[in-house]
Amino acid sequence: MKLAGECNCGAVTMSVSGEPSIISICHCTDCRRFTGHVSAYIIAFDAAEITGPVRGWTTRAESGKEAVRFFCPHCGSGVYARHIGEPRVFINGGLCIPGTLAPPTKEFWMRSAEPWDAAYPNTFAMEFQPLREPIPQRRLEWATAEGRCNCGQIRVGVKTIQHAVVCSCTTCRRFTGSISAYLAIVGRDDLEMVGRPKTWSSLAESGRRVRRMFCGECGSSIAIEHDARVEVYGGILPLGSLPPPEGQRFRQNVEKWAKAYPVA
Numbered sequence: 001m002k003l004a005g006e007c008n009c010g011a012v013t014m015s016v017s018g019e020p021s022i023i024s025i026c027h028c029t030d031c032r033r034f035t036g037h038v039s040a041y042i043i044a045f046d047a048a049e050i051t052g053p054v055r056g057w058t059t060r061a062e063s064g065k066e067a068v069r070f071f072c073p074h075c076g077s078g079v080y081a082r083h084i085g086e087p088r089v090f091i092n093g094g095l096c097i098p099g100t101l102a103p104p105t106k107e108f109w110m111r112s113a114e115p116w117d118a119a120y121p122n123t124f125a126m127e128f129q130p131l132r133e134p135i136p137q138r139r140l141e142w143a144t145a146e147g148r149c150n151c152g153q154i155r156v157g158v159k160t161i162q163h164a165v166v167c168s169c170t171t172c173r174r175f176t177g178s179i180s181a182y183l184a185i186v187g188r189d190d191l192e193m194v195g196r197p198k199t200w201s202s203l204a205e206s207g208r209r210v211r212r213m214f215c216g217e218c219g220s221s222i223a224i225e226h227d228a229r230v231e232v233y234g235g236i237l238p239l240g241s242l243p244p245p246e247g248q249r250f251r252q253n254v255e256k257w258a259k260a261y262p263v264a
């Protein structure tokens with residue numbers, strides 16, 4: 001197998017060949033926040049060629065292992081992760097050219113999968129241990145859902161989710177590192193944000209200029225800003241607060257084996 005890709009700004013490139021040791025979907029809360037989607041597509045190789053500057057954020061993963069998650073510090077694209085003391089490279093599939101990814105054989109951390117996001121039929125799906133932290137208590141007064149990035153510097157409160165969609169545009173794929181992105185669409189007045197995300201601005205595939213926000217410290221995906229509204233990357237909001245997506249943008253861009261939204 002050969003895979004290649006680059007981040008949204010082009011500063012980071014990745015290429016890899018050989019047989020992957022894991023092809024998986026991961027629903028752990030760290031992956032949810034890092035990608036901003038409700039799950040991550042992770043493909044592990046013994047080694048990969050990665051060029052350009054990446055920033056790493058070290059954490060104790062929910063498995064108990066110490067892990068470093070790497071992202072492009074300029075555009076916020078998710079790139080890969082490593083476990084300390086282990087040579088393997090866990091590539092974020094969204095970086096790869098759309099359509100080139102093989103179906104997953106495993107799904108991890110089903111206990112933090114959204115109720116409407118069932119495991120793929122042919123995967124070996126595992127629950128693992130219960131949530132290590134309770135669902136966060138609401139502190140922002142009016143928020144109905146309050147979440148945070150992995151390092152906690154950025155907190156987001158959402159009052160009403162007007163619509164929810166899944167976007168599989170190339171920019172969202174690279175930005176999240178997942179094959180799609182869950183987007184909770186909220187009015188500007190229905191969003192409260194504490195902390196200062198980094199922003200990366202680009203011309204969207206719709207032709208409009210949009211700004212994407214991510215945490216400069218831990219790489220978690222936060223939101224897309226348009227003129228009139230904000231689309232919050234759902235992975236940073238608490239488990240269970242996300243309504244099932246009503247539709248999917250750029251469906252043609254996603255692997256044929258991938259789920260279609262809305263889920264039947």
Ligand SMILES: [Zn+2]
Nearest residue numbers: 007009072075
């Ligand atoms: Zn970049």
Ligand SMILES: [Zn+2]
Nearest residue numbers: 149151215218
């Ligand atoms: Zn952070």
Ligand SMILES: [Zn+2]
Nearest residue numbers: 167168169172
């Ligand atoms: Zn998108």
